[in-house]
Amino acid sequence: MRVNDAESAMHLRRMAAVAVAIGLVAALGPSGTALAGGTGKGNLGRQVLPANDGWAASGPGTTGGSSAADDQVHVVDTRTELIQALGGDNATNRTNATPKIIFIKGRVGGFEGLANGCADLADPAYSLDAYLATYDPAVWGRVNPSGPLEEARVRSVANQTRYTQINVGPNTTIVGLRGATLTGLTLMLDSASNSIVRNINFVDAYDCFPAWSPTDGSLGNWNSQFDLVSVRRSENVWIDHNTFSDGDNPDSEQPVHFGRPYQVHDGALDITHTASLVTVSYNRFVARDKVMLIGSSNTVGPDVGRLNVTLHHNVFDGTLQRLPRVRFGKVDIYNNYYRLAGDSFSYAWGVGVQSAVYAENNFLSLGDGIAAEDVIFDWGGTVITEKGNWVRAGSARPAQVGLLDAYNAAHDPDLGADAGWTPTLRHGPVLPAPLVPLATLALAGARL
Numbered sequence: 001m002r003v004n005d006a007e008s009a010m011h012l013r014r015m016a017a018v019a020v021a022i023g024l025v026a027a028l029g030p031s032g033t034a035l036a037g038g039t040g041k042g043n044l045g046r047q048v049l050p051a052n053d054g055w056a057a058s059g060p061g062t063t064g065g066s067s068a069a070d071d072q073v074h075v076v077d078t079r080t081e082l083i084q085a086l087g088g089d090n091a092t093n094r095t096n097a098t099p100k101i102i103f104i105k106g107r108v109g110g111f112e113g114l115a116n117g118c119a120d121l122a123d124p125a126y127s128l129d130a131y132l133a134t135y136d137p138a139v140w141g142r143v144n145p146s147g148p149l150e151e152a153r154v155r156s157v158a159n160q161t162r163y164t165q166i167n168v169g170p171n172t173t174i175v176g177l178r179g180a181t182l183t184g185l186t187l188m189l190d191s192a193s194n195s196i197v198r199n200i201n202f203v204d205a206y207d208c209f210p211a212w213s214p215t216d217g218s219l220g221n222w223n224s225q226f227d228l229v230s231v232r233r234s235e236n237v238w239i240d241h242n243t244f245s246d247g248d249n250p251d252s253e254q255p256v257h258f259g260r261p262y263q264v265h266d267g268a269l270d271i272t273h274t275a276s277l278v279t280v281s282y283n284r285f286v287a288r289d290k291v292m293l294i295g296s297s298n299t300v301g302p303d304v305g306r307l308n309v310t311l312h313h314n315v316f317d318g319t320l321q322r323l324p325r326v327r328f329g330k331v332d333i334y335n336n337y338y339r340l341a342g343d344s345f346s347y348a349w350g351v352g353v354q355s356a357v358y359a360e361n362n363f364l365s366l367g368d369g370i371a372a373e374d375v376i377f378d379w380g381g382t383v384i385t386e387k388g389n390w391v392r393a394g395s396a397r398p399a400q401v402g403l404l405d406a407y408n409a410a411h412d413p414d415l416g417a418d419a420g421w422t423p424t425l426r427h428g429p430v431l432p433a434p435l436v437p438l439a440t441l442a443l444a445g446a447r448l
Contacts, residue, residue: 110185
């Protein structure tokens with residue numbers, strides 16, 4: 001090794017140590033209480049989003065349930081207890097604005113109390129075998145399912161929604177104690193402004209009754225409804241230090257019906273329906289297909305000026321698409337680590353209608369068959385600011401790569417290079433991209 005190479009390597013190691021220290025301070029939060037600690041009723045649950053930490057720091061900032069009275073601090077380890085702590089009635093909890101802090105202990109299941117799982121939620125007139133026989137394109141044709149059997153499927157979905165979708169109201173902090181897992185359920189933050197969700201392992205929010213959409217793409221697709229976490233019609237939301245996966249029920253293990261994979265999962269964390277001012281920090285998204293949808297419709301209307309989201313210090317590991325896919329919003333994507341691999345990889349950054357993505361100092365490790373021009377996908381957008389991002393392709397040495405230049409060289413029409421804004425809400429220094437894998441792998445995700 002030449003002297004200057006050795007000095008360079010030593011310099012990077014020193015910078016890495018600094019990066020980890022900086023990240024650790026961010027992970028500990030303003031009270032200095034580690035996420036892996038105990039109940040922390042006086043500390044962890046009352047932590048608030050630091051000043052300037054992404055879009056969720058806008059306006060009044062994000063304080064969640066930090067002001068909760070002592071009788072509104074709960075430790076729960078069942079679905080029933082979780083619903084009770086959120087207000088007592090799952091149907092109306094989304095309107096419960098009382099400040100509250102909820103600690104999740106152990107494993108909480110969305111299908112808790114159902115001896116037969118999905119079968120207990122199915123409408124009596126529905127069965128998958130009948131659905132497959134009735135709506136087979138060879139019999140039914142390439143038109144959307146309709147009639148009594150499809151209506152029975154819709155009623156079955158409504159049954160599942162009432163049971164496995166857990167509704168959260170405003171001014172709420174939900175924190176997992178070490179090892180906390182929410183499985184088989186959707187945490188729904190609809191009209192839940194000023195909310196915080198931290199240190200939870202979210203696993204396998206599967207749809208018992210996916211819909212067949214024969215006109216979705218050239219071959220049709222199965223579509224599911226349930227996300228692991230969904231943020232809708234909410235402002236000032238902080239999603240921090242969580243892990244999202246399909247657990248032992250991955251999409252790759254699902255059957256094929258009508259020549260298409262039977263898709264039982266939707267998004268990991270979707271931010272839609274006019275939501276805005278959201279910070280997504282230090283999370284891990286592991287081995288998932290659809291990860292993060294920001295904006296659910298191309299229709300120009302209420303979403304204009306909304307859907308402003310910050311993503312920083314997250315790990316996207318073996319994920320395939322929507323990392324994120326963006327419509328309308330000003331979305332700041334910096335210091336994230338992408339480990340992209342697999343024959344089914346689609347894209348990372350989806351540039352959608354009127355989106356304004358600012359992607360800076362991310363690190364992307366590209367597996368075999370994935371090229372720099374595959375990172376960006378045009379979903380009807382026109383611009384993306386892309387700067388300071390590094391790529392390691394296969395076993396090659398990492399280097400700074402102009403990902404927008406690579407995209408434009410391979411695709412027409414070109415995307416513009418100026419998203420029209422510059423992020424100002426960033427807590428702490430922006431790390432050089434080569435240090436991002438060290439900092440994020442050490443700190444991102446729930447403490448299990």
